[in-house]
Amino acid sequence: MSKYLWRFASSAGFIIQCSCVAHCFFHYVGDLVLCSGPSMEPTIFSNDIILTEHVTPKLQQIQIGDIVISKCPYNPEQNICKRVKGLPGDKIHTNYGRTEIVPVGHVWLEGDNSTNSTDSRNYGAVPQGLIKSRAIYKIYPFMNISSLNR
Template identity: 40%
Template sequence: MAQMQGRRYIKAFLKGFFVAVPVTVTFLDRVACIARVEGASMQPSLNPGDKQVSDVVLLNHWSIRNYEVQRGDIVSLVSPRNPKQKIIKRVIALEGDVIKTISYKTKYVKVPDGHMWVEGDHRGHSFDSNAFGPVSLGLLHARATHILWPPEHWQKLPAKLPPERQPLQKERE
């Protein structure tokens, strides 16, 4: 009898496991996940000042499913230089916008269709569009919406564009 109970328990566990794993994987892939942000490129918005503590953010995949981002959003994307790495940057300009670059090979860039211009908040400490140019929207991974950890950093991440980084010409609002 005890052996029968054990088998029933294992069978129920396996059924639950084989349902829960695909549901969880699908959720993490399509809806949202969390990620730890490392480095100084997004300071002071993320990882402000403290080198020992990395912010943990909520990455919303669902909100960018149609590549809908706005200027000022903090996004996660596949690095144009290393497809195995994800980077987190702020969207500065969208397709059709003309942007004055900081250290790119040309002083002004018109962002091509299907692309965006991204930069880190910490000027000079960020590997961003000023190094690799406009980024294809196809590399977009998720939008960072909230800081979840550490508790003293808890907040919703607003879409804010530094006034000095406004595009010179905006194609769409």
């Protein structure tokens, strides 16, 4: 009986260790994101899966042209996928004919599909602290694997 108990405990310990490593990886290094909605078309379509990394936002190294995953500024239970169009201090000329200056600690986010995207043009600059990750590869559908780097 103790032989089976030892095997069970050993297997359980291995599963717990793997789970801890996976959790740390997905929390601190990167993860997979299933995208939905038309705001990033034609770059990213609904049901595309992208690989993201968490290091760049934590080091505050986001640059113009990066595609980021962020908490929605008006609905924190929702994530958004948008492209960085402006960094702190940048002047942004909106479609409505006004000029916005991105405040310190914020970024300007816009979807690639400007006719069908709710973004900074609607809710203003987004705090950098809401950015969770930076998209680096579109990995699904497999026939459309591509880099999403600047």
